[in-house]
Amino acid sequence: MKVYNVYILRCRDKTYYTGITSDLWERVEQYQSGKYNNSYTSSRRPIELVYYCEFTEPELAIEFEKRIKKWSQAKKEALINGEFEKLPNLAKKRFK
Template identity: 85%
Template sequence: MEIYSVYILKCRDKTYYTGITSELWERIEQHQSGKYKNSYTFSRRPIELVYYCEFTEPDLAIEFEKKIKSWSQVKKEALIGGKYEKLPNLAKKRFK
């Protein structure tokens, strides 16, 4: 059974990169070494793996990756910090 990892990297410029892979540690090394010169992380190295979770269903992993990519930095930081109870409120718009 193949395992799919959704991961978040913290870049040198304090931004986050979210990705999906079936070979997590190999993919992290590719980011760190700058294997792909046109990638988001290339000019933002060094990177740090700050979060990952595993799925056995690729469709669920892809869906979760897309969801995280649409989140604000604050919401990503709540996920990274394990503050799951804050996630629903961070999804709501603040009206003035």
Template identity: 75%
Template structure:
């Protein structure tokens, strides 16, 4: 059975990057090497793996990744820190509407 990972990287500019992969070690190395010049993490290296979780179903991993990407920084930090009881009360990311 294949394993899929949802992961969060802490970037050098103090932002978080969330992704999904089936090979966490290789993906982390790609981010560190700057394999893709147009990627979010390219100019924000070095990066540090601060969270990951495993899934056996790729669609569930992708859905969780998309959910995390909508979260506020504070809510992501609570997840990273294992403060799961705080998650329901922390707001989603606020987008500017124009």
């Protein structure tokens, strides 16, 4: 059974990069080594893998990756820190 990983990398500039792969450790090494010269992470190395989860269905992995990419930095940090109870409130729009 093939496994798909959705992952979050923390870049040197404290931004996050979210992606999906079927070979997590190879992908992290590719980013760290600068294999993708024009990628978001290329000029923000070193990177650190701060979160990943596994899926057996690629459609679900793609859906989750797209959802995370739309999240705020605060919501991503709650996920990374395992503070799942904070996720619903961080999804709510703040009105002034």
